[in-house]
Amino acid sequence: MAKYLHSMIRVSDLDATLDFFKLIGVEEVRRKEFEQGRFTLVFLAAPGQEDVAEVELTYNWPPEDGSEAESYDGGRNFGHLAYQVDDIYATCQTLADAGVTINRPPRDGHMAFIRTPDGISIELLQKDGSLEPQEPWASMENVGSW
Amino acid sequence: MAKYLHSMIRVSDLDATLDFFKLIGVEEVRRKEFEQGRFTLVFLAAPGQEDVAEVELTYNWPPEDGSEAESYDGGRNFGHLAYQVDDIYATCQTLADAGVTINRPPRDGHMAFIRTPDGISIELLQKDGSLEPQEPWASMENVGSW
Numbered sequence: 001m002a003k004y005l006h007s008m009i010r011v012s013d014l015d016a017t018l019d020f021f022k023l024i025g026v027e028e029v030r031r032k033e034f035e036q037g038r039f040t041l042v043f044l045a046a047p048g049q050e051d052v053a054e055v056e057l058t059y060n061w062p063p064e065d066g067s068e069a070e071s072y073d074g075g076r077n078f079g080h081l082a083y084q085v086d087d088i089y090a091t092c093q094t095l096a097d098a099g100v101t102i103n104r105p106p107r108d109g110h111m112a113f114i115r116t117p118d119g120i121s122i123e124l125l126q127k128d129g130s131l132e133p134q135e136p137w138a139s140m141e142n143v144g145s146w
Numbered sequence: 147m148a149k150y151l152h153s154m155i156r157v158s159d160l161d162a163t164l165d166f167f168k169l170i171g172v173e174e175v176r177r178k179e180f181e182q183g184r185f186t187l188v189f190l191a192a193p194g195q196e197d198v199a200e201v202e203l204t205y206n207w208p209p210e211d212g213s214e215a216e217s218y219d220g221g222r223n224f225g226h227l228a229y230q231v232d233d234i235y236a237t238c239q240t241l242a243d244a245g246v247t248i249n250r251p252p253r254d255g256h257m258a259f260i261r262t263p264d265g266i267s268i269e270l271l272q273k274d275g276s277l278e279p280q281e282p283w284a285s286m287e288n289v290g291s292w
Contacts, residue, residue, distance in 0.1 A: 001193055002231050002237075003273075004172075004192055004228075005230050005269075007228070008225030010222060025147060054150075072221070077155060083151060084149040084150075
């Protein structure tokens, strides 16, 4: 029997990433520091989903020799992480107020896409389907890709 | 309240990917064909994890004009999908017998890494910690990266 544990993403700024996930209601549940390997693992989960479906953040500490830390590009084989939210407009407003670009606004009251600080695409889906189309979202243009 | 739904990966060969996931005990639970958009979504889950923690496969149909289908590269911001398994040696033997490269063999009886046909890294973790180190795994070398 297999059991899903987590999806791991690499992050260049732990605090910025934690702040980002907090905006959609996904928070730290566990943390491990590895002094020797010079990295930190932080596990995130939505409420009630600890040990059920987590995201693992890997933060590699900056090189000891002062050289530049790695920055993380994206590839096409990974698509996105998807979360259901109770009110997609409220969540997108919270994100926008915090300065997060809504790459694919929820024009249809059903689906939106945003990106983490390291460019991981996040899909937000409205619980139980769709809300009524509503401004300013209904006529909001896409921004970039996702 | 947010709720995790799935991680989406793009796949260039649906059958090869389904065969791969079946080897670790993760199987199709739902499928949607989109004739107009020319793509197929297949949702996978480990036993008992349907609607709890799924992987969404996106398969874009080959271009109608006969031009080459997109192939999918990887990036560094996404790390891996992690699954717990009951017996990491048995799972790795099943994978190896099917021709899957064990990139990071379970030398410690605890952890292994493999890759999907499109290069998505998969971490396998032994349930309840570790099995006793055991040959041929204990002295097996790494292959490539993961």
